[in-house]
Amino acid sequence: MLGKVFKHEFQETLRMWVPVAAIIAILTPISSGLFAICSRSEMNVWIMFLVNAMAVIYFVMLVGFAFSSTVITVYRFYRSMASDESYLTHTLPVETHHLVFAKLIVAFALHVLTILLAILSVMAFYSISTLGGFNLPSLVEVLRDGWSPLREAMSEIGAGGVAVIAISIPISILSSTLFPFASIAIGQMMKGHRVLGAICAYIGIYTLQQIVASVFVVALTFMAQSHDFGVIRTYHVIMNGSIGLSLAFAVIFFFVTTYMFKRKLNLD
16 A cells, blocks of 8 residues: 555646746747757847846756746645645545655655756757757866865765765755655644644644754854864764754654644644
8 A cells, every 4th residue: 555655646736847847948948049049149138137037047047947846846745744635634544654755755855856957958058058959068077177176075974975965965865755744744733724723733843843953053163172172073064963963853743743643633
């Protein structure tokens, strides 16, 4: 049954995401092509306006697409777990933590797909608008040149620092995904005002999270400075601590979400 839940959730989520991804895939070459044509034309006030407009339109479109995965996953979670239509979900012969886990994995996969497509879109926009077309060898050369300063920065922090960054990315995605899940789980207890309850819970949790994170980082920084750790070691201490805190938040959000839907479910 859990496998069927995974499959259904993935299909329903993709059904909403694919049209959005198709729009970005279609508009990227169009906007970059228009940008290239305008930027190569004889410059005047109107051409400059069009060039800037194309850049702004593409940027807004890209930002909207980046947020689309969050909007879709939050909407899917609310609709299937806390809305009036969620009765069928909670009658399935599946444990509550399995339901939350399935939705978490699907949301994580969608975030990764969105990030990858956004990166491809930026690369395509740059290649078409600047290099005159999708020129892979030239694009690789540009990426190689841009990689040099990044590689120097990575050599400064060492392999351990690079590993810390690599680990922090998926943990941050998991934590940021579970955050609204927990807010919705708490908010559904407010009869007749579940959305308002979720928003209030989100604001409250966010405020508390920022206070805890600020105090935690200040404490780690003070400890590093008092022990004369140096820049690189201080960086490792703060990053490792931040990863641990983010992971702790993710675990708390998961158990709060599971507990609220298992023990405090309110569908009235």
